[in-house]
Amino acid sequence: MHVQAxxxxxxxxxxxxxxxxxATATDKWNSIWGSTNTVVTVGVGSSSMxxxxxxxxxxxxxxxxxxxxxxxxxxGVDGADWMEVQVSxxxxxxxxxYYGNVLPEEIGDVIEGRLESKxxxxxxxxxxxxxxxxxxxxxxxxxQRIVMRDIGxxxxxxxxxxxxxxxxxxxFKVLFDMSVEDAIAEMTAANLRxxxxxGFPAGIKWESGRKAKAHxxxxxxxxxxxxxxxxxxxxxxxxxxxxxLEGLLIAAVVVGAERAYNYIGGEYPLxxxxxxxxxxxxxxxxxxxxxxxxxxxxxxxxxxxxGGAYICGEGSALMYSVMxxxxxxxxxxxxxxxxxxxxxxxxxxxxxxxxxxxxxINNGGAWFAxxxxxxxxxxKLMTVQGxxxxxxxxxxxxxxxxxxxxxxxxxxxxxGYKFKGVQTGGVSAGPLKEEHLDLPxxxxxxxxxxxxxxxxxxxxxxxxISAIDFARYLxxxxxxxxxxxxxxxxxxxxxxxxxxxxxxxxxGTRADLPMMRRTSKHVIELSLCGLGQVAPMxxxxxxxxxxxxxxxxxxxxxxTTLWLTPRQEHVLSTDTSTTAPAAD
Amino acid sequence: VSQxxxxxxxxxxxxxxxxxxxxxxxxxxxxFEEAQELILSALQEVNEHFGWVSxxxxxxxxxxFGTTDNRVYGLLTFYAxxxxxxxxxxxxxxxxxxxxxVMGSQKLVDELEQKYGIRDGGTTxxxxxxxxxxxxxxxxxxxxxxxxxxxxxxxxxxxxKFNQVLQQAIANGGGWRHH
Numbered sequence: 159m160h161v162q163a164x165x166x167x168x169x170x171x172x173x174x175x176x177x178x179x180x181a182t183a184t185d186k187w188n189s190i191w192g193s194t195n196t197v198v199t200v201g202v203g204s205s206s207m208x209x210x211x212x213x214x215x216x217x218x219x220x221x222x223x224x225x226x227x228x229x230x231x232x233x234g235v236d237g238a239d240w241m242e243v244q245v246s247x248x249x250x251x252x253x254x255x256y257y258g259n260v261l262p263e264e265i266g267d268v269i270e271g272r273l274e275s276k277x278x279x280x281x282x283x284x285x286x287x288x289x290x291x292x293x294x295x296x297x298x299x300x301x302q303r304i305v306m307r308d309i310g311x312x313x314x315x316x317x318x319x320x321x322x323x324x325x326x327x328x329x330f331k332v333l334f335d336m337s338v339e340d341a342i343a344e345m346t347a348a349n350l351r352x353x354x355x356x357g358f359p360a361g362i363k364w365e366s367g368r369k370a371k372a373h374x375x376x377x378x379x380x381x382x383x384x385x386x387x388x389x390x391x392x393x394x395x396x397x398x399x400x401x402x403l404e405g406l407l408i409a410a411v412v413v414g415a416e417r418a419y420n421y422i423g424g425e426y427p428l429x430x431x432x433x434x435x436x437x438x439x440x441x442x443x444x445x446x447x448x449x450x451x452x453x454x455x456x457x458x459x460x461x462x463x464x465g466g467a468y469i470c471g472e473g474s475a476l477m478y479s480v481m482x483x484x485x486x487x488x489x490x491x492x493x494x495x496x497x498x499x500x501x502x503x504x505x506x507x508x509x510x511x512x513x514x515x516x517x518x519i520n521n522g523g524a525w526f527a528x529x530x531x532x533x534x535x536x537x538k539l540m541t542v543q544g545x546x547x548x549x550x551x552x553x554x555x556x557x558x559x560x561x562x563x564x565x566x567x568x569x570x571x572x573x574g575y576k577f578k579g580v581q582t583g584g585v586s587a588g589p590l591k592e593e594h595l596d597l598p599x600x601x602x603x604x605x606x607x608x609x610x611x612x613x614x615x616x617x618x619x620x621x622x623i624s625a626i627d628f629a630r631y632l633x634x635x636x637x638x639x640x641x642x643x644x645x646x647x648x649x650x651x652x653x654x655x656x657x658x659x660x661x662x663x664x665x666g667t668r669a670d671l672p673m674m675r676r677t678s679k680h681v682i683e684l685s686l687c688g689l690g691q692v693a694p695m696x697x698x699x700x701x702x703x704x705x706x707x708x709x710x711x712x713x714x715x716x717x718t719t720l721w722l723t724p725r726q727e728h729v730l731s732t733d734t735s736t737t738a739p740a741a742d
Numbered sequence: 743v744s745q746x747x748x749x750x751x752x753x754x755x756x757x758x759x760x761x762x763x764x765x766x767x768x769x770x771x772x773x774f775e776e777a778q779e780l781i782l783s784a785l786q787e788v789n790e791h792f793g794w795v796s797x798x799x800x801x802x803x804x805x806x807f808g809t810t811d812n813r814v815y816g817l818l819t820f821y822a823x824x825x826x827x828x829x830x831x832x833x834x835x836x837x838x839x840x841x842x843x844v845m846g847s848q849k850l851v852d853e854l855e856q857k858y859g860i861r862d863g864g865t866t867x868x869x870x871x872x873x874x875x876x877x878x879x880x881x882x883x884x885x886x887x888x889x890x891x892x893x894x895x896x897x898x899x900x901x902x903k904f905n906q907v908l909q910q911a912i913a914n915g916g917g918w919r920h921h
Contacts, residue, residue: 205881386878423878424786543841615840
């Protein structure tokens, strides 16, 4: 995919030229919102495009064409999936009004204020014409937006709009006004823990990257996001790519890296396209390259894309994928900060981690640490799946409870669905039940009950879902995504699926339950990488939280009460002695 | 349940190697490392354009980047996005992320197997439809379960609606190449 930079951009060669560019961009931004314009904004991202956002945008542009003073803009999607296609209209003398579920044929009426039944909220603190402030809506009320501040606000394809809203201000600070030691000190003070799920402090990673003596060094951003339960990173790419890019460039300067990479999952064409555009524009503007803004600093940048292998989210596999080979993890040590991409010291961070860097550098580590909980500072992007009413991506302070998230932010269960549990940590942890919902959501609080924050994707499931069947789905995912390099994972996961299938078909015995635990133990203890070491966790969680279902299934041999048709070919053998090795 | 057959007869599934070479001409590199890094991106472009990557096309890619056919074919068979067989006339991604699972995507996967005789990666015997089950998430979770059929998302599917959508697409002609 070859993306052209904006041809009107000229290379900036000094700090004053950047300041000038920034001032002009700000003026331009303010003129959009000048008092006599009607400003129509359509949220266009991969989720809203599935609901016709591009047609709404086209219809809006067509409507505005013969009129003067009507400006039509596009932005990314602000996370409120339940409102999509979302359109906001700012008429002269009125606050911004947000409309939800807009159809292309309705756009004229929406723009001219004849379809107020679709208004969801207004900007600011005061109601307007009977429409309540959007920020009072439960979906928005608990949110504190740092990473998502400009998502749904700026045009992601416009570096000017990004800069008008403060993009590259922290990069500028690190280039000219702040020592790298101070930058690392702020990052460490912020206690920004890795947002990909592991929760390792980014400041410490950067420090060890900086201390590594071999050159060249690299920075890599893990934007693979191959989990079946989360869609946050692609939304940042689609809505505010410059924020990620800025975090990476700052990391490169601070660590002393010659080059930064962003590895994006190949499944997200729009995220890749918009991010490539951001890189092309930043390069043209001279924010990437040699002697950036006359500072004497050089940073090179490369975008690399994956090919749909979940395992490539694992650090070493990701680096192999960047190097153009099969993404199969290796044993550690050496850690990637010693030997990473091309055997060079490499600092790897998650997208959301990188997206927090700008505000930490600008506002200080202490400010960031004051948000959230003591051990899990800051905010977290969280997504939900399942039968809930107001679904979407939110950014909330760490420490919020699952109950608040599920019942208020995400609107509670849809009519006709009864809450059974919530799967946490993607395919790497277990489910939580009603009694756990008052636990705070952060890196540490969910683990002692078998849950996990992970990358922040929660899957609510209802009474119609059998724990045994869900366990099969989750284990089968890990079976398919195993890279097959090491035997415990490559053979253990199929064995687990086989035993679950036996139980599902009503042919299980009581001996199958301890056998699954033994096999799980082997997979967990003997697998080479992080995927294998957690692969049986969802199964164990489903067994721990819903033991009565498993007991019943193996006692009565009724099989699971599913809508699923049993597929016999998955049962390779009913002879239990061949499915898993005997214990010890 | 019909048998999956070689859909070579599907119109337009041949790969013009000159077009591949033209695509590759945009992938310039300055050293060995950069060349290696670009292989996956190049394969993705070929796969997107033709719907698959043939052994011959893989050889052209290998030549361009100074590596072996085996190495390139090894990538094609490791990464789930690549196909080493042509796509049928219509191409469908069935999202099997957790939202879609909870809302019933397994029923769609089962329907494909039982009614159309195809599993993940398969093509129907008549070459009309190729299906790929997405083991990730397509990100339209509030409208689950969903599929992407050719260029269009189909949302909130039941088995009945799913069949309707498929029959409609097949009756309408067209296909993924026309988008």
